[in-house]
Amino acid sequence: MTQTHTSTEPSLFRLAGFPYFLIAFIARLPFAMMVVGVLTVVVSARGSLSLGGLTSAAVGLGTACFGPLLGAAADRYGQRTVLLMLAIANGTMMVVFTLVVYGDAVDGLVLLAAAGIGATAPQVSPLSRARLVTMISERMPETRRARTVSGTMAYESAADETVFVFGPFIVGILASLIAPWAPLVGAAVLTIVFVGAFALHPSGRHVAAVRGADGAAPSAVSELFRPQLVIVVIGILGVGMFFGTMLTSLTSFMADRGASEQAGLLYGVMGVGSAVLALGVAWLPVRFSLRARWLVFSGILFAGSLLLGVVDSPAMMMLALGIMGVGIGPTLVTQYSFGAARSPLGRSATVMTMLGSGIVVGQSIGAAVAGELAENVGTSAALVLPIVAAGVAFAAGLVNWVLSRTHARNVVVAA
Known part of the structure; x- marks a missing residue:
């Protein structure tokens, strides 16, 4: 009897569905392509490795400053609204940055545009972890939560490391086969399509049940x-x-x-x-x-x-x-x-x-x-x-x- 009950208990894979994991995996690729893509296009267009390094750091600084604030907004208003806005804003910023780099803009504007890429970066990995943890805590039996959370964090970390190996590799291929600007334009397209799909996935509607009617x-x-x-x-x-x-x-x-x-x-x-x-x-x-x-x-x-x-x-x-x-x-x-x-x-x-x-x-x-x-x-x-x-x-x-x-x-x- 116990065995039958255990077999009918929902697994996280069944709760989220295979499309969720596929979309979430591809949606984190642009984040892994950003820093290397920015470095590649700056060194190519401006001929300065020093400026390239500073620009990459500006992307990281933008992400660090605004990431937790975007997480707080996702907690309050739900991930769907926040991620849809970020997908459009981030995709646009990558295209704008490319135009700025190839234009006559001063280096300061290049750094500002790079910080804008980081500030609008949809942090799919942390938000996916938060989404899955909420599913586990609210829809799974208490006896299975600890092990499932551990397994989920293990999968998410392995997925992150895989993406951060393939991201720079994809940047290298696109830059070599097409042009130095191609990785950023490609990342912009991936962001709008797959981060948008991640936002529109049914699980994106879900806000933690502990939130009040006003989202507080x-x-x-x-x-x-x-x-x-x-x-x-x-x-x-x-x-x-x-x-x-x-x-x-x-x-x-x-x-x-x-x-x-x-x-x-x-x-x-x-x-x-x-x-x-x-x-x-x-x-x-x-x-x-x-x-x-x-x-x-x-x-x-x-x-x-x-x-x-x-x-x-x-x-x-x-x-x-x-x-x-x-x-x-x-x-x-x-x-x-x-x-x-x-x-x-x-x-x-x-x-x-x-x-x-x-x-x-x-x-x-x-x-x-x-x-x-x-x-x-x-x-x-x-x-x-x-x-x-x-x-x-x-x-x-x-x-x-x-x-x-x-x-x-x-x-x-x-x-």
Whole structure:
């Protein structure tokens, strides 16, 4: 009898439907194409690598500043309205940016247009996480929610990593076969079509049931700044810093050996392992708690990063990247799971976009600082930065261990 009941319980795949996952996957591609697409077109049209780097950073800055505000708007008014406006605005901004770059506009206007691309970026990944978590919390049996959320975060993280591998690859193909402006125009079309479809999907109508008739959340804004949630943002900022510093210092490492173009291939060693292990988190036993996972996997990341202090060959670098890949994916999944579990009532999209922006900010800062250090001091100095970033993620895990214990004790006392 129990077996029959279990088999009839809805799975998340049945609740959302296959078209949802396909649309959501393609809809996040433009976001992965933006930064590299902007860099490509600026370097081609203006002949300045320096301006290209600044323009990419402006995209990241726009996303970081406006991402959480757009998440809050999606929480209040529903994702459909917000995403439809963003799909049109972002697609338009990419075309406008292309025209500005190829025109006679001053560099300041180019940077402003780039910031506009970032500010209007539809953050499909965080909003998809928020949408799926709401479905799980409101439509699935309580006994299955924790494992389903963990599996969902694992899938979403693996999907993100896959897209961020294919995004730059697509940019390269379009720029080579058509023209340097083609990736941004292509991203604009994908944004309008697939982000629009993501917005119009039936699940886009759904607003969390805990929201009032006026769209207001029952939880105060101050709850977004609770220590238990802030430490997750700091931890994910560390992961973003690691991504930015690692790729930049790795590029410098390979450039010293006359093979800078192979940096992406070596980085892929970490990316593949990270994506596979991120998916594997869904099968970890429930007794392996979230706070323990954060400590264990960020510890593996930190331990692997220490090898960067002694690497002297591409083979040894590959070994270090392989070890770090084991830690980075599961750490990210665990942090997103904590974000979902600790989101104040009615503010899940806000929290997910805060976490997504944390990665973008960390990545932008990390890449900029590592680039400066590599150019002015040397590769060995730049390779210290990923160790620092991994240390931030691990230290945040230690603080989270204490805060989780305190939070659990307070819940018991309140009960």
